[in-house]
Amino acid sequence: MEPILAGLTGLLVAAGVYLMLSGNLVRYLFGLVMLSNAANLLIFVAGGLTRSAPPLIEAGQKVPAEGVANALPQALILTAIVIGFGLFCFALALAYRAFYAMGTAKMDDMRLAEPLEDTAK
């Protein structure tokens, strides 16, 4: 199963990058979500796949049963998902604001910091 999930991770990265490069704010946001998902999946798969053995300690035991899933990547991903969500919300608000301030959703037309006359020499 591992190679298939590795392929899926690559597919999510490729789709995310392609969407982010489109130059349209909305598609850029789609791409951002895809890329976050891909990053989470990457960490998860790299930490090793274990089926049906969550990292829990049975009642009455002091250590988990032999062969439970790797808890570390799960903890990392939990953090990553939440931070990715925060980033997404902020990006969404920023995109919305930028659209209303500049009247366009095309990223290449947003040239407030680097006006055209500066570079068109």
Next chain:
Amino acid sequence: MTSTAAPATPEQAGIWRVVPALVLAIAAGWFATFLPLIAQGEYAEFVVPWIPSLNIELAFRLDALSLTFALLITGIGAICFLYASTYFRSDPRLKRLLSLLTLFAISMLGLVLADDAITLFVFWEGTTITSFLLVGYDHHKKSARDSALQALLVTGLGGLALLAGLILMGQVAGTYRISEWVQMGGIFRDSGLYLGMLTLVLLGCFTKSAQFPFHFWLPGAMAAPTPVSAYLHSATMVKAGVYLIARLSPALGGTEVWTWTLTLVGATTMIVASIWALKQTDLKLMLAYTTVMALGALVMFLGGDYYYATTGAVTFIIVHALYKATLFLSVGMLDKMAGTREVEALGGLRRAMPLTWGIILLAAASMAGFLPFFGFIGKELKYEGALGVASEPLLVASAAVLANALMVAAAGMVALKPFLGAQRSPKPAPSDPPMTMWIGPALLAVMGLTFGLFPDLIGPTLILPMAEVVYGGPVPVEVKLWAGVNTALKLSIATFLLGFVFYWMLSRIRQSLDKEVPRVADAAEGYEILLQGMKDLAAWTARTIQPGKMTSYLRYTFLLMGVLVWGAILIGTGGIDLELGDVPIFHSAIVAIIAVSTFAIVVTGSRLVAITALGGVGAGLAVIFVLYSAIDVALTQLLVEILVVVFIAVALLKLPRAGTGRLRIGDASISVMLGLGVTFGLMAVMSTPLDRTIPDYFEAVSYSEAFGRNIVNVILVDFRALDTLGEIAVVVIAAVAAVAALRGGGQEVEK
């Protein structure tokens, strides 16, 4: 002596003006006390650790070669400083000039005294920087600024090459002490890096000492005030390259490459420069070209690998410093008192400026190499050396004769043209300058005669010990004025005859030079083209990489990421060794749903489809997390995904349609490259054994120390609680910023 001293303002009349000159004169006297020690072939040393971890020391060593240069730097320095304090009497920037000159003198002294290669380099760069500031002294003139920059770029780039060369030598030798290098020449010559270090070191020396094809910066540097040119660009700094060649010749010299490179570069420089010298009508520029010529001669003879050639070269270093500094300072006197340096505008000044004429005559006689001047001894030694060099005696001797003949003509032009004939000068009533200006040049000129008449004063005490240091062995040579009628004397006579012919035909030669070789060998043009090319390249790079388009910035970032990922995969040692394992149908179906949804988001033009598919991807991932034992992750993923979808749906009502557009091949390639890179990189990572140290630790202590049965939760709220706190802070900040962006205070940005 008629003093033309204008009433100086009180501020400028201060005694401080002569203090730097006095200090240097005292230093010269102090160095002179080492003469008896040096005459015995001994040396003095001073070492303190500087950067011990890099094996770099602040090491200084005074031997015959260093002492000669130290005496020239302090002695001629004192004279130039004194001269400058009068020359710039009414210039409010005199303090700056004297400070810079003093800084330069210190750098130069450090350079010639340093025994540690890195110390030497630091002082070497010190001379480059102070020279830049001094050449650009008239910084309100564009030409002066350009010349200063040119000198800085040429010598600075050479300096970088030199540093690389010195480090190579240090690596090969295992030490940075130059005095140890010169005793282990074989190690360098047998090293596989010999050609590399030789090229780099010589590049540094050639740029500094204005060798062809880097000679062009020196005439440009004549934008500097005359005392500066006399000090830096004739007597001291430009000889730094020659000094280093001489210093390192026992370590690097003695090979065919060394001999031929120095001979050919030196000879070319010499010939090209002497022809250019004759073309000049500005006396200072003419002297600048004869300086280039002299530097070429020094390089050529140092490459001779013959003790007579070495003795000739080291003698000529002193001869040249004495007469060239004198001539520069004298031309400055002409410029100041008669109003111009243009030889065509001057004439008949012998009555008005008799002292100046006398000084120039003495110096020019030494330059032309007349008997019984010091220059004669230097020239005879050079000819004697030319006849025995390791490369090609005929070539070296004829180049030397030709260049010396042109030098005789140049000497005639400086010494005779402005003083004979009918009196004319742009400034009415020219006269000799005040004593503080002429005393120094007069002293140097008289020394040129004294050392000629009494060569024993300097021969066995300084010249021969110095030749031994440079040659790296005994030098059975006698420095004397009259060596009898030999081949060298015959060559001298031929030189004089040729020189007189050149002098009489000077105006005709100049005319034909103007016509025949208008722009030959003008390396300055190459420099201009190179400089412009660099600027264009920089502008092109900035335009391409920073076009002001956000998608371009993203594109370059992702492209670089892809290159880095692929680089790591291709360079990485481990291969991919992964089995497909068992693939349950249900799992494959989930993966297929995610893949199809992903594809749908990319191709669809419909917002509704896109949002649905985005939710599909998120939910699919949550299922995968559940299947592979990550229940908490799956829960969070599901909640977050729902929020994301809701937010996007709300926002999309306000945002315009996305549209799909055509397939962008370039972007698609970048995406596919990066995606494949992640896939292969991930597979390569998974092919290596998993390090379970940390998970094992958490599993063991989760209950015993933190009393939690859900290990993931324990990690988050206990072992890595600070991370979680940071995570919450990030979310709060994002929320606050989002609210601020959405409210926005109502101010619209102007379009």
